[in-house]
Amino acid sequence: MEERNHLTINGSGSYGGGAYGNVKVNGEAEIADPLDCRHFSIRGESKVHGDTKAESVSVFGEAVMNGALRTDKASIFGTCQIGGDAEIRSSIVRGLLEVGGKYSGDKAEIKGLLAVKEDVEAETFISKGQFQIGGLLNAEEINITLRYKPSRAGEIGGKKITVRTQNGITDMLRFHKKHVLLQAAAIEGDDIYLENTEADTVRGENIEIGPGCRIRYVEYRKKLKVAQDAVVKEKQRTPIMH
Incomplete structure (x- = not known):
């Protein structure tokens, strides 16, 4: 493994990019060129003018990356803005992660x-x-727990898709439950369970439309179950292809 110098920034200033070992930002840093490092830790504020490549990224403060981000692991506890694409093998987001392009990876866990x-x-x-x-x-497996605010996607596709409202929701949240929704134009998968979901079209093998759903059209191949208070305007069973 090549030897790389570490970079620790405790004050404020502008720095050149390039290849480093560990990069730690405890103050305010502006990095003028693309950055390639092993570990990138931000506890203050940082801005990278270009692409960022790292084995791991940890954001406890505020990070702006004008280009793309490529990393094996990202832990976002503060705010992170990526101007281009994000290729993150494993991520946990407890703060805010904004991506200006597309996002790809193995596992994404969103709590923020x-x-x-x-x-x-x-x-x-x-x-x-x-x-x-x-x-x-x-994604192969999609597991969504709706808690406080609505979530949206243009379309959703996967093998197993589960959407539930949070168990043990308080009386106040129960009162506002109709606002805690998942919204998508189309949802397609093999095994689908939905709660509090608004969609134009849902297609799958085995589908259960749970409480609080409003779906215009459901197309299923094997099984369909619809909760009493769910709304499905049109449904159709299609033949199973052998």
């Missing part, structure tokens, strides 16, 4: 807010917070 302008592609997508996705949310 994820805002992506284009598509999200992952193996596993878990949300116990809020997300706003302009394009397609596509």
Whole structure:
């Protein structure tokens, strides 16, 4: 492994990019060029004018990356804005992550807010917070727990899709439950369970439309179950292709 110098910033100033070992920002830093490092930790404020590549990224303060981000692991406890695409193998978002392009990775766990302008592609997508996705949310397994605010995606596709409201919700939240929604134009998967979801079209093998849902059209191949207080305007069973 090549030797790299570490960079620790405790005050404020502008620095050149390049290849580093660990980069720690405890103050205010502006990095003029693309950054390539092993570990990038931000506890103050940082701005990178270019792409960022790191083995891991931890944001406890405020980070702005004007280009793309590529990392194996990202932990976002503060706010992080990425101007381009984000390629993150494993992420946990407890603060705010904004992506100006598309997001891709193996596992995304959202407990804060994820805002992506284009598509999200992952193996596993878990949300116990809020997300706003302009394009397609596509993952093998999608597990969404609706809590306080609505989440939206242009379309949602996956093998197993589960959308539930939080268990043990308080009386106040129960009063506002109609505002705690998932909204998408289309949802398509193999096994689908939905609560408090508004969608134009839902397609799948086995579908359960739970409480609080409003769906215009449901197309299923094997099983369909609709809760008493859910609204499905049109439904159709399609033949199973052998």
